Amino acid sequence: MKLRTIVRVALLAPAAVTAAVAAAAPGKSCHLPGAEEALRCVTLAVPLDYSKPSGSTLKLHVTVAPAFRESARGDPVFLLAGGPGQAGSDVLMVLNSTLRRVRATRDVVIIDQRGTGKSGRLACPHEKNEDSMSQDEIEAAVKRCIASVRQPYAAFSTANAARDMEQVRKALGYDSINLLGVSYGTRLAQHYVRLYPGQVRAMVLDGVAAPDQIIPAAGQDGEAALKRVFADCAADKACNGAFPAIGQQFDALRKRVEAGIDLEFPDPRTARPSRVRMTPDRFYSTLHQILYSPDDSRRLPFLINSAYNNRWQPFIARRNAGSDFSVDGPVSTLMHLAVVCAEDVPRLGQAQRSAEQATLAAPLLDSVLKACAIMDVAPAAPAPATIIKAPVLMLSGALDPVTPPRRAEAAGKFMSAAQHLVVANAGHGILSLGCAPRLLREFLDRPSQKVAAKCLDEIPAPTFQLGSAGPQP
Amino acid sequence: MKSRFTIVFLKEFREHLRDKRSLAMLGVFVLMFPLMLGYILNNSIEKATKPEREGMELAVIGGAQAPTLMSQLRQKNITVVDMEDMDEEAITRLLRQRKAVAVLRLKDNYAANYMEMRPADIELWFDSASDDGPRRRDIEDVLNAYSSAIAGARLLAHGVSPATLSPVKVQRYDTGSNASRSATLLGAMLGMLFLPAFTCCMSAAVDSTAGERERRSLEVLMAQPVTPWTLVCGKWIAAAALGLIGLCLGMLLAHLILSWLPLEEIGMSWRLTSYDLLRVCVASIPLCLFGAALQIALAMNSKSYKEAQSVLSIVTLLPLAPGAVVAMMDIEAAWWMYLVPMLSNQNLMRELAKGQELGALPYVMTALCSLLPALAIIAFASWRMKSERYVLAV
Numbered sequence: 001m002k003l004r005t006i007v008r009v010a011l012l013a014p015a016a017v018t019a020a021v022a023a024a025a026p027g028k029s030c031h032l033p034g035a036e037e038a039l040r041c042v043t044l045a046v047p048l049d050y051s052k053p054s055g056s057t058l059k060l061h062v063t064v065a066p067a068f069r070e071s072a073r074g075d076p077v078f079l080l081a082g083g084p085g086q087a088g089s090d091v092l093m094v095l096n097s098t099l100r101r102v103r104a105t106r107d108v109v110i111i112d113q114r115g116t117g118k119s120g121r122l123a124c125p126h127e128k129n130e131d132s133m134s135q136d137e138i139e140a141a142v143k144r145c146i147a148s149v150r151q152p153y154a155a156f157s158t159a160n161a162a163r164d165m166e167q168v169r170k171a172l173g174y175d176s177i178n179l180l181g182v183s184y185g186t187r188l189a190q191h192y193v194r195l196y197p198g199q200v201r202a203m204v205l206d207g208v209a210a211p212d213q214i215i216p217a218a219g220q221d222g223e224a225a226l227k228r229v230f231a232d233c234a235a236d237k238a239c240n241g242a243f244p245a246i247g248q249q250f251d252a253l254r255k256r257v258e259a260g261i262d263l264e265f266p267d268p269r270t271a272r273p274s275r276v277r278m279t280p281d282r283f284y285s286t287l288h289q290i291l292y293s294p295d296d297s298r299r300l301p302f303l304i305n306s307a308y309n310n311r312w313q314p315f316i317a318r319r320n321a322g323s324d325f326s327v328d329g330p331v332s333t334l335m336h337l338a339v340v341c342a343e344d345v346p347r348l349g350q351a352q353r354s355a356e357q358a359t360l361a362a363p364l365l366d367s368v369l370k371a372c373a374i375m376d377v378a379p380a381a382p383a384p385a386t387i388i389k390a391p392v393l394m395l396s397g398a399l400d401p402v403t404p405p406r407r408a409e410a411a412g413k414f415m416s417a418a419q420h421l422v423v424a425n426a427g428h429g430i431l432s433l434g435c436a437p438r439l440l441r442e443f444l445d446r447p448s449q450k451v452a453a454k455c456l457d458e459i460p461a462p463t464f465q466l467g468s469a470g471p472q473p
Numbered sequence: 474m475k476s477r478f479t480i481v482f483l484k485e486f487r488e489h490l491r492d493k494r495s496l497a498m499l500g501v502f503v504l505m506f507p508l509m510l511g512y513i514l515n516n517s518i519e520k521a522t523k524p525e526r527e528g529m530e531l532a533v534i535g536g537a538q539a540p541t542l543m544s545q546l547r548q549k550n551i552t553v554v555d556m557e558d559m560d561e562e563a564i565t566r567l568l569r570q571r572k573a574v575a576v577l578r579l580k581d582n583y584a585a586n587y588m589e590m591r592p593a594d595i596e597l598w599f600d601s602a603s604d605d606g607p608r609r610r611d612i613e614d615v616l617n618a619y620s621s622a623i624a625g626a627r628l629l630a631h632g633v634s635p636a637t638l639s640p641v642k643v644q645r646y647d648t649g650s651n652a653s654r655s656a657t658l659l660g661a662m663l664g665m666l667f668l669p670a671f672t673c674c675m676s677a678a679v680d681s682t683a684g685e686r687e688r689r690s691l692e693v694l695m696a697q698p699v700t701p702w703t704l705v706c707g708k709w710i711a712a713a714a715l716g717l718i719g720l721c722l723g724m725l726l727a728h729l730i731l732s733w734l735p736l737e738e739i740g741m742s743w744r745l746t747s748y749d750l751l752r753v754c755v756a757s758i759p760l761c762l763f764g765a766a767l768q769i770a771l772a773m774n775s776k777s778y779k780e781a782q783s784v785l786s787i788v789t790l791l792p793l794a795p796g797a798v799v800a801m802m803d804i805e806a807a808w809w810m811y812l813v814p815m816l817s818n819q820n821l822m823r824e825l826a827k828g829q830e831l832g833a834l835p836y837v838m839t840a841l842c843s844l845l846p847a848l849a850i851i852a853f854a855s856w857r858m859k860s861e862r863y864v865l866a867v
Contacts, residue, residue: 031646038648068737104737268634299626306630313632321629324636434548460544470626473539473587 026172027064034092040064044171046114046164048155058155061118062168063088065095065108075201076107077178077444078165080185082207084158084215085336087117091182098432101441106178111168113188115156115335122149122156122334130323132276139370142333146374149334153377156338162192169199176201178444182429183207183403184215184339190411193388200390202447204440206431207403208394210410211385214344216368217352218288218402219359225291225401225427226300226360232461233301238472239464243301249308257283261312268317269324278312281363286319288360291401292428299465341372346379385414391447392418395436397426419443421453425461434459477699481707485681489715495676499719502669507727510662511734518738529608532556532567535579539587546615568600574608575599590627650827663826664796664819666723667757671764671789673719674712678768681708683781701858705769709851713765720761721754749825756836757818759843764792766850773857811838814846 027042042062047053067076077099081088088110099108112119124145127133133141165188169177178201181189186205193200209215230247233239243249261278276282290296290303299318307315322330345368356365392415396405405422412418421439423430430436435455443451463472489495530552536543543553554573564576576598580586586593595616599609625635685691694704728750731743768785775781792815799816811817817839824831 031648033644036645036647038646038650068740068742069735100740101738104735265632268632269636295622299629302630311632314630317629317632317634320634321636324634458547460548463541465626465630467588468627468630469588469590470623470630472541473584473593 027062030063032063032089032092034090035065035095039092040066042168042172044168046167048151050160050163058114058120058151060114060164060168061089061112062172063092063110063112064172065099065103065110067107068104074106074174075176075178076109076172076174077102077180078169079108079110080179080181080188081110081113081116082183082185083116083331083336084113084184084339085116085123085331085333086184087112087119087121087330087332089117090330094432098437098440101437102444104441106444109168109172109177111165113161113335114164115338116332120151121332122151122338123332124334132274134277135279135281139367142367142371143374145334146337146371153334153338153375154342154380156335157342157380158188158191158339159195159380159383161188162195165192166196166199175199179203180431180440181205182431184209186403186411187213190388190414191383193390194383194386197389202444203388203390203392204395204431204443205392205408205411206395207400207428208396208408208411209403210407211383211414212347212410213403213407214348214352215340216344216365217348217356217361219356219361219365221404221407222288222291222361222401223359224404225297225399226287228399229291229297229300233464236464238466239301242464242466243305246301246304250304253304253308254283263312263316265313265316268313268320276316279363281367282319284360284363286315288364288401289322290318291399294397294399294425294427295462295471297399297427298462298471302465302467337368337371337375338377340368341375342377342380343382345369345372347382388415389417393440393443393447393451394418394420395430396420396422397428397430398422398424399427402428417448419450421451421456423456423459425459430456478703478707481699481704482710485677485708485711486714488681489677489711492676492680495673495680495715498676499669499673499715502672503719503722503726506665506668507723507730510727511730514731514734514736514739518735521739522735529611530554530573531612532573532576533579534558534576535581535583536577538579538584542615542619545619546612549611549615551612551615564598565600568598568603571603574603574605575612577612663822664793664800664815666727666822667720667760667815667818668789668793669719669723670716670757670761670815671768671792672716674716674761674765675768675785675789677712677715678708678765679772679778679781679785681712682769682772683775683778687778695858700855702855705851705855705858709762709765709769709854712769713761716761716764717758720757724750724754743826745822745826752836753818753822753825756821756839759840759847760814760818763814763843763847763850766847766854770850770854770857773854808838811835812842814843817842 027040029038030041031038032041040063042064044060044062045057046060048056048058064076079088079091079094079099081091089112092110095103095108102108114120115122124141127141176199179189179192181187181203183206186207187209189203189205190209190211193203230250233243233246257278257280262275263278264273264275266272267274287300290300303315303318306312353365356362392412394408394412396403396408398405405420408420408422412420421430423433426433431440433456435458439451439453439456465471529550531546532554533543534556535558536553536555546553556576558578559567559576564578567573567576576596578596578598580594580596583593583595597609597612597616599605621638624638628635628637682691685694695701728745728747731745734743736743767788771784771788772781775784795813795816796819799810810820811834817835821831821835821839824835
């Protein structure tokens with residue numbers, strides 16, 4: 001070839017490629033809470049019921065964060081949020097923290113799963129006095145809310161969410177994709193890869209849901225995590241000194257709450273006088289929530305000790321924190337129930353049900369069962385657990401109250417190329433901690449290689465809170 | 474048979490290529506700037522991607538009182554070095570030696586005050602003359618996060634919602650795209666890529682006019698049957714060709730370096746294609762003509778070779794001035810910028826790097842704003858060449 005021809009080809013080839021890529025940039029520019037920069041927003045009409053493709057449709061909202069390298073649009077990362085009921089557009093802040101390194105060379109695609117966020121959110125209206133309503137009032141509100149929805153609840157299944165993902169993949173023109181599932185998103189990721197095994201290049205699962213896991217039956221793992229906190233406290237010199245009898249205090253408190261306690265105090269946020277009945281439901285759901293994060297759970301001995309001494313304000317303030325910071329709550333309640341009632345509750349055997357009755361998740365399970373009876377959605381056939389061949393990286397926190405390492409181990413039995421990393425001092429959700437963002441990039445760049453996970457051991461155990469002064473200095 | 478112009482042009486061009494100084498100028502200006510740009514960017518990329526940032530050492534006095542703070546600092550890849558208590562002079566000396574990014578001093582009563590829930594004192598010593606600003610901010614970020622986490626926990630312990638601490642929630646929205654941000658950052662530097670249009674032809678312009686006159690060879694040239702216009706044009710195009718070669722090679726090198734560097738690691742991108750670049754180079758041909766014309770005319774007007782050299786080295790820097798003024802005063806891109814030579818080329822390139830769709834007009838304006846003055850100057854120069862006073866230097 002003549003020099004001139006070489007030069008001409010060298011000059012024009014990249015130009016042609018770039019022109020093609022620029023034309024494929026999908027959607028329109030948009031700003032969404034949680035991300036400072038402009039992202040791409042795509043709205044895609046998908047069938048509400050895939051067995052009737054010409055029937056009514058649902059508008060799916062997709063957020064695309066383009067890779068910093070313009071020409072790297074080959075294999076994107078699909079981020080699947082948790083819940084079920086958490087919207088992708090509610091977790092955009094991870095783009096800048098956890099996913100920054102990944103985004104250098106890969107697009108990040110975040111779907112608002114059907115029934116969440118901007119994809120036809122199925123949520124109950126915010127009740128003004130949610131934090132102090134009685135059990136009957138709450139049940140009546142849930143009943144009203146369930147009846148208010150027109151769409152068939154059966155349409156909001158994990159299987160349909162996986163089919164939606166496939167539609168998005170095709171619409172955006174990607175050949176193969178990487179999946180990044182968080183919590184319930186790991187179930188969706190496993191479902192997708194089993195439906196479309198050829199499309200998945202690699203998969204990262206953070207807080208892995210096992211195929212046999214029943215979401216509302218989380219009591220035994222929660223109970224174990226709580227025991228672990230008490231054991232750690234007993235082993236810690238300072239904590240043991242401050243709360244030497246925390247286990248017994250908790251048992252005594254449990255009995256008192258089972259009987260019901262009426263409390264009067266200034267509201268933690270507004271300082272208005274308020275009264276609330278501390279029910280087992282409120283007590284246990286708060287405990288369960290606190291256990292998700294080790295930072296949080298290390299203040300549990302203090303909260304329990306204060307409540308035991310009839311100073312409930314810190315506990316109430318912690319209980320209300322979720323609704324104090326957000327008006328609508330992060331989870332789409334009805335979508336959560338639609339999934340759980342069709343896919344989880346029907347698999348709940350009698351033995352497991354009675355085992356759960358003795359744990360702190362019993363009231364939660366109870367209220368889910370009641371709501372499911374009202375919702376009356378047909379049970380979904382469980383997906384066959386076929387072997388997943390794509391390379392998988394699984395992450396578990398040893399202190400996790402919902403998806404502890406044993407869940408990932410159970411899921412790993414159906415994977416032929418899985419790595420499982422257990423982080424000693426972490427709870428639910430690993431990816432944002434320590435060197436995990438770097439490992440994520442490392443794995444996605446070379447999924448078949450073993451990641452160097454030693455740096456995860458450097459994540460320290462948070463210190464116990466001993467008194468009102470907060471965590472130890 | 475070759476035209477007279479071609480003969481003059483080839484003769485001049487061959488001579489320039491034989492001249493070591495011309496070639497050295499060309500080589501230096503082609504290589505220097507792109508390599509410098511690549512080196513600087515590569516350095517910041519390496520800094521950003523290194524898992525453990527080296528040399529990020531923080532000296533801490535009394536750190537044993539705050540183990541949680543120390544572990545949070547370590548989490549952010551900050552190496553904590555425990556120190557004995559020091560006086561002000563010792564701290565100053567330590568910071569002057571650049572052994573540590575900063576010194577954190579916890580007073581003896583730190584833990585006691587903390588437990589009493591009184592403000593616990595931390596001193597942050599740093600040397601603002603050192604270039605560790607970003608690293609120091611990392612430390613301050615950790616301190617702020619630590620402080621606000623404790624404040625939240627304390628409020629909670631008092632039965633007050635931590636939501637009290639955030640009465641307003643500010644969501645920042647940036648409408649600049651990643652490409653336009655990078656273009657702004659790179660913009661000022663990109664201007665330098667057009668400098669070869671002036672620097673690479675300088676030696677040639679001086680040598681073929683003032684030099685030739687001093688060597689008395691111009692007289693011989695004038696005795697040939699060619700018009701002064703042909704003669705000047707030949708010298709002009711030969712000098713401009715050198716400028717164009719320098720400009721294109723420099724651009725190509727910079728393009729290769731910027732495309733090869735993993736700029737995305739520092740949140741930047743280089744989205745100019747080779748085709749865009751080719752168009753920029755074509756639109757810059759008149760700039761090279763302008764540069765060469767200006768230098769030839771000025772060199773002819775100088776009394777001696779030496780004077781020509783010193784005048785030209787000043788003039789070479791002049792085209793940078795509009796770009797520098799625009800950058801310094803933060804003037805927005807406007808159409809009139811396409812009327813100023815060099816600034817128009819710079820602007821064209823920056824808008825392309827931003828991913829802006831440009832019509833044909835900016836290219837045409839960029840070309841004309843250099844071409845028209847260039848022709849005027851050359852007309853003036855050939856008029857000067859007619860004068861015997863000039864040729865004989867009397």
